[in-house]
Amino acid sequence: xxxxxxxxxxxxxxxxxxxxxxxxxxxxxxxxxxxxxxxxxxxxxxxxxxxxxxxxxxxxxxxxxxxxxxxxxxxxxxxxxxxxxxxxxxxxxxxxxxxxxxxxxxxxxxxxxxxxxxxxxxxx
Amino acid sequence: xxxxxxxxxxxxxxxxxxxxxxxxxxxxxxxxxxxxxxxxxxxxxxxxxxxxxxxxxxxxxxxxxxxxxxxxxxxxxxxxxxxxxxxxxxxxxxxxxxxxxxxxxxxxxxxxxxxxxxxxxxxxxxxxxxxxxxxxxxxxxxxxxxxxxxxxxxxxxxxxxxxxxxxxxxxxxxxxxxxxxxxxxxxxxxxxxxxxxxxxxxxxxxxxxxxxxxxxxxxxxxxxxxxxxxxxxxxxxxxxxxxxxxxxxxxxxxxxxxxxxxxxxxxxxxxxxxxxxxxxxxxxxxxxxxxxxxxxxxxxxxxxxxxxxxxxxxxxxxxxxxxxxxxxxxxxxxxxxxxxxxxxxxxxxxxxxxxxxxxxxxxxxxxxxxxxxxxxxxxxxxxxxxx
Numbered sequence: 304x305x306x307x308x309x310x311x312x313x314x315x316x317x318x319x320x321x322x323x324x325x326x327x328x329x330x331x332x333x334x335x336x337x338x339x340x341x342x343x344x345x346x347x348x349x350x351x352x353x354x355x356x357x358x359x360x361x362x363x364x365x366x367x368x369x370x371x372x373x374x375x376x377x378x379x380x381x382x383x384x385x386x387x388x389x390x391x392x393x394x395x396x397x398x399x400x401x402x403x404x405x406x407x408x409x410x411x412x413x414x415x416x417x418x419x420x421x422x423x424x425x426x427x
Numbered sequence: 428x429x430x431x432x433x434x435x436x437x438x439x440x441x442x443x444x445x446x447x448x449x450x451x452x453x454x455x456x457x458x459x460x461x462x463x464x465x466x467x468x469x470x471x472x473x474x475x476x477x478x479x480x481x482x483x484x485x486x487x488x489x490x491x492x493x494x495x496x497x498x499x500x501x502x503x504x505x506x507x508x509x510x511x512x513x514x515x516x517x518x519x520x521x522x523x524x525x526x527x528x529x530x531x532x533x534x535x536x537x538x539x540x541x542x543x544x545x546x547x548x549x550x551x552x553x554x555x556x557x558x559x560x561x562x563x564x565x566x567x568x569x570x571x572x573x574x575x576x577x578x579x580x581x582x583x584x585x586x587x588x589x590x591x592x593x594x595x596x597x598x599x600x601x602x603x604x605x606x607x608x609x610x611x612x613x614x615x616x617x618x619x620x621x622x623x624x625x626x627x628x629x630x631x632x633x634x635x636x637x638x639x640x641x642x643x644x645x646x647x648x649x650x651x652x653x654x655x656x657x658x659x660x661x662x663x664x665x666x667x668x669x670x671x672x673x674x675x676x677x678x679x680x681x682x683x684x685x686x687x688x689x690x691x692x693x694x695x696x697x698x699x700x701x702x703x704x705x706x707x708x709x710x711x712x713x714x715x716x717x718x719x720x721x722x723x724x725x726x727x728x729x730x731x732x733x734x735x736x737x738x739x740x741x742x743x744x745x746x747x748x749x750x751x752x753x754x755x756x757x758x759x760x761x762x763x764x765x766x767x768x769x770x771x772x773x774x775x776x777x778x779x780x781x782x783x784x785x786x787x788x789x790x791x792x793x794x795x796x797x798x799x800x801x802x803x804x805x806x807x808x809x810x811x812x813x814x
Contacts, residue, residue, distance in 0.1 A: 336501070338500075
């Protein structure tokens with residue numbers, strides 16, 4: 304099953320009069336390469352539902368059999384909750400798929416644009 | 428539907444443009460105000476889309492939303508020229524509404540406004556716990572800088588600070604943002620410092636408690652103690668405040684503010700900023716009125732309004748008031764070229780946000796250092812105990 308949600312920018316736009324001053328991006332996202340999108344399927348090794356960012360580490364096995372750990376940056380707890388993504392839905396050991404804008408400097412990290420959980424729900 | 432929406436917006440614009448802020452009593456500004464929006468709308472005015480606007484009819488929110496992800500750098504990677512990118516950014520003049528940034532009050536300084544309001548309130552209302560207004564509950568919203576267009580701010584900043592504002596605007600277009608929260612600093616007053624979540628009041632003070640973006644509080648003393656003596660006063664991100672109650676309205680004077688730039692297409696303020704605020708609960712809203720005095724950064728005193736909305740309990744569940752852990756987990760930095768970057772795992776400068784026992788990590792590092800002789804090693808204190 305795929306849970307299709309409104310794009311985050313649209314949600315924020317619609318709610319802007321109400322939440323603009325209560326939901327803050329922690330930093331600008333200019334360090335992420337908006338022109339690139341990487342799709343990763345891997346196993347969650349660590350996940351933190353914390354402010355200012357929900358974060359997870361995704362262990363991804365490459366074609367050479369080597370596992371590489373990626374840091375996946377998400378939004379605040381409030382914004383993730385608004386998208387329907389709650390702490391109980393992401394657990395270490397879950398195999399998930401993440402699309403992200405990678406860090407420009409090539410480090411193994413990025414800002415997610417969509418996430419598909421182990422049971423097939425997609426949040427973007 | 429679209430036509431109807433436009434008609435409604437146009438109708439509102441005409442209505443608010445016909446109202447005059449001069450109709451209110453500057454000593455009792457909220458007198459006769461029945462709804463928070465009524466006060467806010469008194470200061471709205473129609474904004475035209477001007478094809479010659481050098482700021483492309485953008486509001487500060489438009490400015491940052493269309494640049495904060497490094498959109499120019501992504502466009503340039505695809506061969507788009509800066510001019511073509513800039514031409515693609517066209518605002519709608521805040522959907523046809525802006526505000527007068529200039530204060531409608533006759534006062535020239537915060538001291539003057541405070542003194543006049545205190546006198547008009549006959550020295551202020553001394554509340555008991557029982558008589559204090561009920562401002563309990565979870566709140567969202569609040570004020571910030573005036574809800575105006577970039578072109579409005581351009582003329583409202585001082586000549587000295589206009590080049591600095593230009594630099595903010597240019598750097599954001601180029602994807603070189605500087606936001607206070609990049610480094611876990613408080614946002615201050617310009618944009619989001621006032622996302623007050625809880626208003627905690629007793630007869631001596633009002634504590635204005637923030638959760639997001641950082642956990643912090645403003646302490647507004649209402650017992651007449653005044654500001655700290657000059658020899659004890661220190662600048663603070665959210666300044667130092669004293670207040671008084673004018674019936675069920677809270678008046679606040681704030682100064683000793685650390686200068687700050689909120690980024691987000693907004694101009695900065697100096698350490699001379701002083702604020703006079705007035706708060707009043709009307710139904711499930713708290714109306715806020717703010718006068719901004721900064722003779723260094725602003726061309727004249729500014730004015731803005733804001734509205735807090737009381738939230739149902741569901742908001743608490745959706746947005747739990749957690750501790751913001753930015754100070755210990757932040758991996759954002761600005762590199763030698765002033766460009767925002769981020770450390771990733773594997774980099775020795777990476778702050779391991781997943782390490783929930785950092786003291787054990789530090790102890791292990793010390794044990795390793797002692798074994799290697801890099802730091803002095805002492806015998807176990809337990810081994811020295813008399814037996």
